Amino acid sequence: MSMINEKEFKELANYKNDTCVSIFIPTQRGGKEVLEQKNLKHLHSLWTEASKKLSAKGFEKSKLDTMSKKFEELLDDKDFWRHQSDGLAVFAAPDYFKTFSLPVNFEAYTYISEEFYVKPLIPAMNGDGKFHILSLQISDVQLYEASKYSITPIDIDDLTPSELEERVGYDYKEKALQFRTQGAGGEKTQFHGHGGSERDEKDEIKQFFRAVDQGLQNYLNKEKLPLIVYCQDYLFSIYKEANTYNHLVDEVVDGNPNDSDLLGVHEKSLKIAEKFLNKDRDSKLEKYKEQSQTENTSSAPSDIMAAIHQGRIDTLFVENRAEIWGTYDEDQMKTEIDDEQTSENSSLMNLAAKKTIEMGGNVYLIQDYLMPEKESKMNALFRF
Template identity: 70%
Template sequence: MSMINEKEFKKLASHKNEVCVSIFIPTQRAGKEVLEEKNKKHLHSEWVQIRKELKEDGINNSLIDKIGKPIESLLDDRDFWRHQSDGLAIFSSPEFFEKYTLPVNFETYHYISEEFYVKPLVPAMTGDGKFNILAIQLGDVSFYEATRFSITPLEIDDLTPSRLEDRVGYDYKEKALQFRTQGEGGEKTQFHGHGGSERDEKEEAKQFFRAVDQGLKNYLNKEKLPLVVYCQDYLFPIYKEANTYNNMIDKVVSGNPNDTDLMGIHQKALEVAEPFLNENRDEKIEKYRELSNTESTTSVVSDIIPAVYQGKVDTLFIENRAEIWGEYNEDKMKVKFHENHQNGNISLLNLAARKTIEMGGKVYLVEHEFMPEKESKMNALFRF
C-alpha cells in the first residue's frame, strides 16, 4: 500500500501540466462492500464523469487516454482492491501517475486543473499530528513513526534488545515463562512458571522492558512525540513501571501486534493517539484569538495569499470542505475571485495550503465552527 510522505507530497504540489486530474474517494477496508467491489465501482463512476468533463473542455482523446490508462489498469487490479484503507487519492497527468491508500475518510471529489489538488493531504505535512508506536511482546519489539496519514517502520535493533532472553541471558528457559487465562470469559492473564516464582518472571519482563525504554530514550526525547504502546493487557502495567518517557499515552492498544498488518496497527494506534494530536492546533487557534484585531492576524484572503508567497504566514487555518475559486498574479500580487470553478482558474485554498507548506508554515483544515474567524474560509497567523 502506498502512503504519503513529505517528499512525495512536495513532488505532487510542484507538478504542473496541461491537464492534472486529482481524485478522492472513500473506501472500505473489508466486508460486504469489498466483496461487491463497491470501491472499484466508485472509482469507475468518477472516471466516467471526469472523461466526460475533459471532452467538454476540448481535451483531445489521445491526452485523455494517457491520463486514463493507469486509472483503467488500476480498475482491473483485483489484488489492489482487496487491500484498502479508509480513502483513496489518485493523481494523474499525461506524464505522471500516483495513488495513495490512506486512513482518511475522504469525501468523493475530483479536480481538473494545471496542478494537483493536495489540500486534503496537507495536515499530514505540518509536523503536528506525528506520534510514535511501540509494538512490544516478550518475543518481539517493533517501532514506528506515524501521522494521521502514514506509518513508517523504524529500525531499532541497534538500540534495544529484540527478545526477553537477549536481556536476561540465554540460560533463561523460554518454556519457563508461560501464560494462562484463569477462569472462563477471558479474565486477567497471569504469569506462571516451572520452578520459578510469578514475581521473578514479572521482574524479568520488567528488566526487558526497562532495556527497551532506555534504548529508545534518546530517540524519543529528540521530538518528544506522543508514544502509543501496543501490547497485551497484562504486559502494559509492567511496561508502565519500566517506562521513563514523559509523553507515553496512558492507554494501551490492547492485543498481539502480530495479529494485524501494518494498516491495522496504524488504525488502532491512531484511535488512541487522536485526542492528543490536536493540541498544537488548538494552541495556535487560541493564539490567533488573543492577537485578533492586530497586525499579527488576518482573515482577508486577498491579503493572505501574497503574505504566503512572502513567507510571512506562520499558521494557516482553512475551513474544511470549503472552496474559493479564482486566480493569483504573483508578479502583481493580486487575487481575482470567481464564483465557480471554470477554465483558467484554480482553488485558491489549495494554492495557499501548498505554498504555506513550501514556505515552512503550518496548515490546519478546521471545521467551520472551530475557525478563529468564521466569516472567512481562510485565517492566517503571521510570523512575529
C-alpha cells in the same frame, strides 16, 4: 496500499502538467460494500466522468488512453481493493500515477487542472498531533511515528533486539522466556524458564523491557512525542515499571500486535491519540483570537496570498469542504477571485495551503464552526 509521507506530498505539490487529475473517494475497509465492489465502482464512475470532460476539451487521445490504461490496471487489481482504509486519493497525469489510502473519510471529489489538488492531504503534513507507537511483544519490538493520517515504521534494528540481548545478558528468544499461549482469543501468555516462579518470570520480562526503554531513550527524546504502547494489558503494567520516558501515554492499546496490519495498528492507536492530537491546533486558534484585532492576523484572501509568498504566515486556517476560485499573480502580488471554477483559474485554497507548508508555516484544515473569523474561508496568523 500506500499512506503518504512528506517527500511524496512535496512531490505532488510541486508537480505541474498541462492536465492533472485528482480524485478522492470515501472507501470501506470490509463488509458488504467491499464484496459488492462499491469502492471500485465509485472510482470507475468518477474517472469515466473525468475522461469524458477531458475528451470534450480536446485532450490528446493518446495521452488520455495512457491515463485510462493506468486506471484500468488499478480497477483490475483485486488485491488492492481488498485492502482499503477509509479514503482513497488518486493522482493521475499522462506520465504520472499514484494512489494513497488514508484513514480519513474523503468526500467524493474530482479536480482537473495544471496541478494536483493536495488540500485534503494537508492534515498529514502540518506536524500537529505526531506521536510514537511502540508495538511490544516478548520476541519482537517495533516502533512507528504516526499522525492522524499517517504511520511510518522506524528502523530500530541497532537498538533492538541485538543490542538489547547484550544488555539483558542472555538470548531472551531461546533461553530466557519459553512461552506458549493457552486457548484461542489472545489469552494471557504463560512463561516458563529460570526457576519457573511467577516472580522470576516477571523480573525477566521487566529486565527486557528496561533494556527496550533504555535502547529507545535517545531516539524518543529527540522530539519528546507522546508514546503509545500496543501490547497485552498485563505486559503494559510491567513496562510502566521499567519505563523512564517522561511522555509515555498511560493508556494501552490492549491486544497482540500480530493480530493487526499496519493500518490496524494505526487505527487502534488513534483512538487513544485523538485525546491529544489537536493540542497544537487549539493553541494556534486561541492565539489568533487573542490577536484578532491586531495586524498579526487577517481573514482577507488577497492579503493572505501576498503574505504567504512573502513567508510571513505562521499559521493558516482553511475551511474544510470549502473553496475559493481565482488566480494569483506573484509578480504583481495581486489576487483575483472568481465566483466559480473556470479553465483559466484554480483553487486558491489549494495554492495557499501548499505554499504555506513550502515556506515553513503551519496549515490546519478545520470545520467552518471552528474558524476564528467565520465570514472568511481562510484565516491567517502572521509571523511578523
